[in-house]
Amino acid sequence: MISNSSDAIDKIYYRALTDDSLVFNKEDYFIKLTIDKENRTLTLTDTGIGMTQEELENNLGVIAKSGSLAFKKENEAKDGHNIIGQFGVGFYSAFMVADKLTVTSKTLGSDEAWKWESEGADGYTITPAEKDFVGTEIVLTIKENTEEDSYDEFWKSTA
Numbered sequence: 001m002i003s004n005s006s007d008a009i010d011k012i013y014y015r016a017l018t019d020d021s022l023v024f025n026k027e028d029y030f031i032k033l034t035i036d037k038e039n040r041t042l043t044l045t046d047t048g049i050g051m052t053q054e055e056l057e058n059n060l061g062v063i064a065k066s067g068s069l070a071f072k073k074e075n076e077a078k079d080g081h082n083i084i085g086q087f088g089v090g091f092y093s094a095f096m097v098a099d100k101l102t103v104t105s106k107t108l109g110s111d112e113a114w115k116w117e118s119e120g121a122d123g124y125t126i127t128p129a130e131k132d133f134v135g136t137e138i139v140l141t142i143k144e145n146t147e148e149d150s151y152d153e154f155w156k157s158t159a
Contacts, residue, residue, distance in 0.1 A: 008048020050107035095120035
C-alpha cells in the first residue's frame, strides 16, 4: 500500500512534466501512517493523485488489477523514475490482518471524493465522501485476536 501511495505521488510528478498548469514541489507531498490502538486502525494517508469513482471500481473492485501498471504502460517514463505498485493483488492481502478496508479518495482536478469499503467477503460499496485535499486515505481495521493469531503484534513496535 505504501508503494501505491508513492506511485500516486509520482503520477502527479509525471503530469507536471507535460502540463504547464501543474507545479510539482516535493515538499507538498507526503505519505503518513497513523496508528490508533484503541480503535484498532492503521491509516495510510497520501497526497498523491487520488482516484475517481471509476478508478476505485476498476482498481480496487477487481483483484489483481493494477492502476499503476496501466499508467506505466500509457506513459512509459524515460527519466529513470519507476512506478512500482504493479500487482493489485497486494492490496487484497490487507484482509489477512484487517476485518475491513476503507479507502477515501479525491482525485486531482475534482471537487468530488469517493469512499470504497469492503469487509473482504461480500464485495464492496462505493459512496460519495467528504475530503479536504487531493489524495487517498486507507483505513485498515485490524482483526481482533484469536486463539491462533495475535494481531496485537502490530502495536508492539509502536510507542
